[in-house]
Amino acid sequence: MTLDQSFVERNRASTERIRSLAARLSDEELQHRVGEHWTVAITLAHIAFWDRRVMYVLDMTQRDGKLFIPAIDIFVNDLSLPFWAAIPPREAARIAIETAEALDKRLEAYPAALLEEIHAYNKRWVERALHRGAHLDEAEAALKG
Numbered sequence: 001m002t003l004d005q006s007f008v009e010r011n012r013a014s015t016e017r018i019r020s021l022a023a024r025l026s027d028e029e030l031q032h033r034v035g036e037h038w039t040v041a042i043t044l045a046h047i048a049f050w051d052r053r054v055m056y057v058l059d060m061t062q063r064d065g066k067l068f069i070p071a072i073d074i075f076v077n078d079l080s081l082p083f084w085a086a087i088p089p090r091e092a093a094r095i096a097i098e099t100a101e102a103l104d105k106r107l108e109a110y111p112a113a114l115l116e117e118i119h120a121y122n123k124r125w126v127e128r129a130l131h132r133g134a135h136l137d138e139a140e141a142a143l144k145g
Helices: 006-024 040-064 075-086 089-109 112-121 128-144
Strands: none
Touching: 006 040, 006 089, 006 128, 040 075, 040 089, 040 112, 040 128, 089 128
16 A cells, blocks of 8 residues: 655645744743643654654664664653753754754655555654644644633
């Protein structure tokens, strides 16, 4: 089965959404609360972290020629929170944009058979717009108050 390539444009659009959000917000707005413990900047750092995880999956899958599934769980968010909070807001935005751009390019050029295997296991590892969009929706809703 051939993977529907529409994820490419959705991923690019979500990367552009990160860039647009970061460009229009002041440093103060990047510190705006999103929920009880997060800020917009922490949201961006979180997105970058999970995008980097996918890049690692891509690296290891391509190296081994078979699907690599890292032993990592959602509790990492709670453990990483103090580190993400320590990142200056503008740096969190820069890291999120650069990581999203690099991952988008990598996914676009990734070997099709391996990409299909990854997608079959977890579509969110390929369709990054799903994860990015959910968090960007939360951040933008919080900014609107």
